[in-house]
Amino acid sequence: MDPRNIRPSELEDWAAARDCDATVVRKLLSAIFRRGVLEPGRWMAESQIPRRLAESIAPLPLPRLTLDGSVVSPQDGFQKLRFRTGEGLALETVLIPLHKPGAVSLCLSSQIGCAMGCTFCATARMTTRRNLQTWEIIDQFLQARDLVQSQGRRVTGAVFMGMGEPFLNYDNVLAAADLMRCSSAGSVAAKAITVSTVGLVPEIDRYTREGHRYRLAISLGAATDAKRKELVPVASRWPVAEVVAAARRHALARRCRVTLAYVCIGGVNVGEDDARALGELIGDTPVRVDLIEVTDPTGRYAPPTAEELQGFRDALTRHVGQPIVRRYSGGKDIQAACGTLAGVG
Template sequence: MTAVRPAISDVSDAALLAWLAKRGEPAYRAKQIRRHATRGTAAGFGELTDLPKPLREALAASFRWTSVELVREDASADGETRKALLRLADGHHIETVLMPHHGARNAVCVSTQAGCPMACAFCATGEMGLVRNLTAGEIVDQTRHWQRELAQRGDRVSHVVYMGMGEPFNNYDATLASTRTLVDPEAFGISPRRLTISTCGVVPGIDQLAGEGLPINLAVSLHAPDDPTRARIMPINRKWGVEEVLAAAARYVKRTKRRVTFEYVLLAGVNDSAETARELAALITRHGPTKDSHVNLIPYNPGAGGFRRPSVERMEHFAEVLQEQGIAATLRISKGQDIAAGCGQLKVAEGKAQLLPI
């Protein structure tokens, strides 16, 4: 069996420098290659015309330009949100989403795993189970995919959210390595304050990230203020309960000085009552200054679990109750539902180059 060439995004700076030195190339070529790979519109090594042709040919013979291949891209009816189905070298598939915001920014949602082991009851990705972890390069190349499209019209990726398929902290090393590439001034040059990592509540991962010295935003998928309800819809709660998760979030705020967002999918008849909102406010208040947190209320998107979305009035009242208790809360406008790109809707048919209808 022929060995698969490594993607350039999975080649470390040290390895690339060693490869160049072996061929008698100057070290500055590494920066040229990185800059082209992360910021330009080039589709392959052959288009890097500021490099000598023999070097371009040697690069193409030794490395793949990207670790992902576009299978299909869908656009929402409003023409803004876009979702890409990408094939990996081993034939597995992942999805990534581009979310422009009124021309002010371009946020990319990336996956960290093919599938997800967390089995949250309301999330379609969890129905897939875990296929495998992604490499750092496969995570980075999702952003590269959108960066290249945006660069063709003189724009660029401004924000990256780790909210796609998978639990980032269950693939910690690759996730962290990808953030370092994204913030590298010689690569994407994105401010760490424009990166957000979302977790289901993997407490050791929260604590580990707090010590990395990167002021990355943290989002915690909470979805219920009490253990019985949360354990019913999020199995991870049997390992780390709500009090442990909130305590870890408070430690993160203290060490990084970054505000934490609590993600909360509203499920009719499950976690959407006014009393539940008051319990949520009390939970957050117990664990630190409310100014350091924000609740992101997300209407349930059709998909897994057979849940229902609450009425608009009920969702708005939930937000009002939180605000009355001194908790900053936003009822999010969910985008991309018509192309199954909304929260909890990412899911692919493994082994098939197609999207699984949801």
């Protein structure tokens, strides 16, 4: 067994093959998550896990991340953590304070860099790219959770909206989500975990087929292919109508609303025609549209003015028959907002 990329269900099979029951699996997961014990030798000593089981775990060093920086926004309390992998690559995690006092959601990275090339995103400009191992994702969760708890707060949710396209690292991301959800491990409610994608249709369909109970968010960018291709190059492979059709299949199969994240850019995608196109595209598909003002560190794109945004919201009310929510993208002053994570600052 490679303990770096393990799913709870695989751990159960593995333990059962060694005549150990679910209690042992719970102890193992609890040891890892509640005590932060990652070495097999210590699992045995600290969790009364049978010797034969502990000894059969390959003594691979689990890749703990090194916390390399932490900055808190004086404006809104968002906090950004920068980690380094074993080979020194930087990745970032954001702690998002929620409205409920003491509750924090974690914005986790799934990759270093990102090949999707969204034109408003700093992560896309990183030169080094690779998938994160499940344990590198989980270690973001563990270290951030410990920090949050030391502040007298608690982690109540997690979103895969940090660096990377989660569906390009599908297996490791879903394994990490399973661990975070597991009652013996992270204990985060499935509905409080969101997997976000820029719109990879085959992976959305796989996610739907597999019946995961986490929420699904799709970054739309724009409602027409012409505009979307400018912002989200992957749109050349999957027309926006196909993306929304996949969202519809998911929403109907899982009986839930899919979140469509719409990055609002002044003078680009916030006109009456954009609202009309979005309404025609969505129709009666069960979605919630999240409006997020762009934060482009290069200055190429600017957020809409207050009048533009209000006009767009009014137009959406006329053309879109689904809930519209304005989502706050915080931590702008510490480069922690959507699209600004790049392992620097």
